[in-house]
Amino acid sequence: GQQVMQIPQYQHVQEGEDFTTYCNSSTTLSNIQWYKQRPGGHPVFLIQLVKSGEVKKQKRLTFQFGEAKKNSSLHITATQTTDVGTYFCAGHSGGYQKVTFGIGTKLQVIP
Amino acid sequence: DTAVSQTPKYLVTQMGNDKSIKCEQNLGHDTMYWYKQDSKKFLKIMFSYNNKELIINETVPNRFSPKSPDKAHLNLHINSLELGDSAVYFCASRSGYGYTFGSGTRLTVV
Numbered sequence: 294g295q296q297v298m299q300i301p302q303y304q305h306v307q308e309g310e311d312f313t314t315y316c317n318s319s320t321t322l323s324n325i326q327w328y329k330q331r332p333g334g335h336p337v338f339l340i341q342l343v344k345s346g347e348v349k350k351q352k353r354l355t356f357q358f359g360e361a362k363k364n365s366s367l368h369i370t371a372t373q374t375t376d377v378g379t380y381f382c383a384g385h386s387g388g389y390q391k392v393t394f395g396i397g398t399k400l401q402v403i404p
Numbered sequence: 405d406t407a408v409s410q411t412p413k414y415l416v417t418q419m420g421n422d423k424s425i426k427c428e429q430n431l432g433h434d435t436m437y438w439y440k441q442d443s444k445k446f447l448k449i450m451f452s453y454n455n456k457e458l459i460i461n462e463t464v465p466n467r468f469s470p471k472s473p474d475k476a477h478l479n480l481h482i483n484s485l486e487l488g489d490s491a492v493y494f495c496a497s498r499s500g501y502g503y504t505f506g507s508g509t510r511l512t513v514v
Contacts, residue, residue, distance in 0.1 A: 335508050338502030396445070399445070
């Protein structure tokens with residue numbers, strides 16, 4: 294079955310440093326989504342990428358979808374303490390209804 | 405107005421008991437899901453319903469039974485609870501875009 298691998302699993306950064314999490318799928322994806330889960334909270338949808346090579350920005354967050362539509366990344370510039378949480382990618386392939394989540398990257402920002 | 409609401413938020417129960425978690429969405433979405441998040445934060449899909457019809461039924465013990473009385477509600481009933489069922493259970497709904505998750509039910513089996 295489809296596997297979505299996400300690295301790193303944990304990342305500690307000093308406030309102001311950049312952060313990147315990577316997601317790789319074993320199969321070609323129709324689209325990929327990113328979610329953020331704050332400690333004690335629930336996953337919150339951030340963005341969906343659909344097109345090969347697509348790049349989208351949300352303030353300090355930059356999302357990329359690979360040319361082969363098998364990998365994606367989330368980059369945060371100049372992290373802040375409000376960025377703390379676990380970031381999940383979620384890949385869709387084949388059927389519309391099912392998505393496979395990556396294991397998540399837990400980000401800690403040291404003030 | 406909470407978009408996806410699930411109750412209860414916390415559930416502590418003894419092994420062997422039967423319990424239910426309720427979920428309601430007011431977004432008008434056709435598709436609803438149950439996800440289990442274990443202690444390592446891994447999100448695993450359990451079930452999905454589209455307009456009251458079961459469309460995804462992952463490898464889940466048959467002690468878990470979802471029920472969707474209408475497209476706005478998806479409940480989860482668990483029989484004969486085991487220690488390994490302890491986790492956070494998230495209900496979610498989906499339009500053509502992203503998932504909207506409920507705030508979760510933290511189930512602790514003692």
